[in-house]
Amino acid sequence: MGESIKDKVAIIGMGCTQFGELWEKNVTDLMVEAAYEAYDDAGVDPKDIEAAWVGTFYEYSGMAGMAAGVPLRLQYKPVTRVENMCCTGSDALRNASYAVAARVYDVVLAIGAEKIKDQGLSGLQGASGAGVHVFPSVAPPGIFAMLATRYFARYGLSPEEGKTMMAKISVKSHHNGSLNPKAHLRRRVTVEQVINAPIVAWPLGVFDCCGVSDGSAAAVVVRAEDAHKYRKDPVYIKALQICIGHGQGWTRSDWDYTHIDETVHAGEKAYAEAGIKNPREEISMAEVHDCFSITEALIMEDLQFSPRGKVKEDIDSGFFELSGGLPVQPDGGLKSFGHPVGASGLRMMYEMYKQLQGKAGERQIKDPKLGLVHNLGGPPTSPAISCLIAGL
């Protein structure tokens, strides 16, 4: 076993664009805005960047290292494209962190971006290319909706009870997003609005689904011992874990569809790496992959924030609200901030970074110590899950 990454690497600058339907911006605009905000925040010159890891899921957002090399004019620098579906952004940060920890480079950039809305589609696009296409005719909301159907059945929730539980998750995230000038969907909603919204894939309605957005986010990463040369409040990496599915979810009949093994594993390993014994008590705040409201509910249990089968009680008590014991999605989450696939993992870290530095404005959580990022890529039947922990 290798060493823990804890306190070996620091983030000294971050940037994040406005997320949304950004008709007047192309992917170069997005990457330049995110990267240059990160450079300015870190106090580094663009020429100081020695290597970069760029996350894009869709080839139209940029392929190969040139996805970042061209827009950022990283002249003759090593750049690697990372792709791990919706988990792409956090994996770009993970790879960049390992490179500085290995002392191969001193100052590196992790950046993710996606320019989706030009495609004119509802929701996200899956695999293309010639092949065998016999998978059921369902879009991503349908695949995740099956978690909700089973969760309701397992815990004896009526459709009304289950939909109310999920609605409260979205109401909380829209509230937080309304306080965030960079969020895509900033209107507050009520439980009634969420429950009565048109169905996308039963039992998920429109407000159970996250926004699909254009956007970019970036981080400048150095070794921990160098961090104070750049700023007085760097944010240190405490854990970087990723866990990948192996097809068990669509082949094995012993999976219960009410938890996600990969999240459990990534969480346990991240807690071990960071030395966390009681996540519910020790984690100050989290940005998790709420692609759908039900996904967030399961994540709360899988990350040990709530006991198994009991997340409803924590939702009802407001435990995950900004003023609660463990605020989740303080920036609005995928639900309200939006979801430019390759950028989302870095957007989550951007909020943890700003919160830890006390710069989250109206959304500021009191005195946070540790922030957790949970990023999910692919279908819940066999996802890529990364679990990153950052702190002061």
Place this chain on the structure above:
Amino acid sequence: MAAGLGFDPSQVQDPMFMTVGNTGSALALMMLVAALEEANAGDRVLLASYGNGADAFEIEVTDGIGKLGERRGIRKHLESKRMVKNYETYLRWRDLLTLEPARRPERPPMSISELWRERRQLLAFYGQKCTNCGTPQYEVRPGRVCVVCQAKDQFEPYRFADKKAKVFTFTQDMLQSSNDPPNTAVVVDFEGGGRGMFDLTDRDPEEVEVEMPVEMTFRKLYFNRGVHNYFWKARPVR
């Protein structure tokens, strides 16, 4: 034609034009199956068909006919039919009604070589069973390494087509384009082990529930760029 050959109308098998329609090259053999379902040992059957040419067989039914056992055949398939709710649904299934396409990605092309390579899974609906740990598993692209015990290349073919199954979870999808919205997709667990995600067809969306018994049925999913896409769907047990 039968009269011209000197047959009495009572000797002629129902061509099923009113119950099934003209199924083309399959029709003669379907009529033979229907005839055999009512046949007794000693009966003689003339099977004759024509198209661009003609052929004829004389078949004598033996006492083996009684040993065939329970089959769905023609009669039970006809008995289990479900009426299409309205004319619009029929038109949509037959692609006779042009609708505004959903704002979803176009159907990607099918690969002829992959359809051929994976024909055992796609057409015969075979999966495989690990001979090391005994786990049945179905994937269109079958694994080489067992998903449970990680044994490599220790599989025997395993037939899923005739296995009973139950709905483990489901959704009713309104986003993806559909001939028969909502798209009901189910995760099913097969009796004896194995799981898969399939379209649920011939269903009333209101009746779908967790633990509902289903059976598998071979269907044409769609026709795209010159290729018929055949695969299996689940449906409520009839």
